[in-house]
Amino acid sequence: MSDFFDLFLLKTILELSCPLIFAALGGLLSERSGVINIALEGLMLIGAFFSVVGVYYFDDPWIGLGIGLIASAVGATIHAVWCITFRADQIVAATAINLLAGGMTIFLMQRIWSQSGQTTQVKKLPEFWGTVSILVPISFVSVFIVAFLLYRTKPGLRIQAAGEHPQAAESVGINVTLYRYACVIASGVFAGMGGAYLSIGELSMFTRDITQGRGFIALAAVIFGNWTPFGALAACILFAGSQAFQIQAQATGLGISSDLLLALPYLLTLVAIAGFVRRSRPPAGLGQHASTD
Numbered sequence: 001m002s003d004f005f006d007l008f009l010l011k012t013i014l015e016l017s018c019p020l021i022f023a024a025l026g027g028l029l030s031e032r033s034g035v036i037n038i039a040l041e042g043l044m045l046i047g048a049f050f051s052v053v054g055v056y057y058f059d060d061p062w063i064g065l066g067i068g069l070i071a072s073a074v075g076a077t078i079h080a081v082w083c084i085t086f087r088a089d090q091i092v093a094a095t096a097i098n099l100l101a102g103g104m105t106i107f108l109m110q111r112i113w114s115q116s117g118q119t120t121q122v123k124k125l126p127e128f129w130g131t132v133s134i135l136v137p138i139s140f141v142s143v144f145i146v147a148f149l150l151y152r153t154k155p156g157l158r159i160q161a162a163g164e165h166p167q168a169a170e171s172v173g174i175n176v177t178l179y180r181y182a183c184v185i186a187s188g189v190f191a192g193m194g195g196a197y198l199s200i201g202e203l204s205m206f207t208r209d210i211t212q213g214r215g216f217i218a219l220a221a222v223i224f225g226n227w228t229p230f231g232a233l234a235a236c237i238l239f240a241g242s243q244a245f246q247i248q249a250q251a252t253g254l255g256i257s258s259d260l261l262l263a264l265p266y267l268l269t270l271v272a273i274a275g276f277v278r279r280s281r282p283p284a285g286l287g288q289h290a291s292t293d
Contacts, residue, residue, distance in 0.1 A: 008248070011130075014132065015133070016244055017139070017239075019139075019195070020240060021142070021194070021232075022190045023215050023219075024218040024221045025146050026218075027191075027218055029146065030184050030187035031227060032227060033162045033182075034164075034285045034288060035083055036083075036091060037079070038216070039076070039095075040187070040218050041214070043195070044191045044211045045102060045209075046068075046101050047072035047191060047192025047195030048068065048206055049199070049206050051195070052206040054067030054068060056120070061124060065196050068192050068199075072188045072192025073188045076184050076187055079097050079188075080180070090287055105208075106208060117208055122200065123204065124204045134201075135197045136197075138193075140233075142190070143229050147228075158174050162174060162179045164283050166285045176290040194218070195211060217266075222235075223282075224280070239268060246264050
């Protein structure tokens with residue numbers, strides 16, 4: 001068993017948790033402000049794709065990362081306009097973002113690289129500890145930053161007020177629309193960071209459906225973590241650990257069905273949500289509009 005639980009397993013868990021943490025923080029901020037956001041999957045795709053586009057044209061991974069984050073922020077802004085300004089159904093609007101992102105990335109990949117499966121290779125972001133992307137430690141530091149923002153600052157308290165009681169928040173002069181816009185756009189930046197990790201942090205290209213459901217797993221982590229930064233972090237590590245277990249088991253020949261191992265992360269997500277969703281308490285104003293939005 002000492003060969004199974006080794007440093008490689010720990011490194012794999014850290015790497016696999018990174019995109020989940022970024023996306024979960026984005027979902028957490030959006031939903032803490034009162035806007036349901038299941039568009040994390042699509043925003044991650046946008047961030048992953050446009051990061052590669054940026055590196056491809058400017059030959060600089062940091063510029064590519066910036067372009068990816070701007071693109072995902074634009075996608076989140078569209079979601080915010082639909083949900084906050086036009087008061088569209090938040091589930092339907094987020095689903096539209098996911099569908100739009102999936103189709104747009106495939107279309108643009110065909111137009112730019114004349115192929116629909118994957119892009120050409122580009123430069124990656126800097127690494128340390130062998131092959132660990134610089135975004136991995138940034139993801140963990142971001143958890144503490146978001147926690148400090150929410151619980152130790154005046155804007156954080158106002159974000160929570162907007163998500164818990166939007167009408168009451170408006171009545172005492174809090175601009176709920178402003179805080180919700182800021183949080184939804186921030187969710188796009190965080191989700192884009194998670195997507196960029198997959199394309200120019202872990203790989204050096206964009207592949208079709210590169211996110212593989214990670215945006216939905218991140219949303220499950222938010223619920224499992226009871227809409228708290230450190231709870232979401234623990235859930236992300238748990239889900240990443242299940243995937244790392246699958247990889248390690250296949251590498252060491254543990255003797256478990258490969259089909260079961262591949263399904264393990266998703267099964268664990270379903271079990272976690274089924275077991276803990278009744279105990280989780282979402283923000284009371286989640287999905288509600290303020291009276292003067």
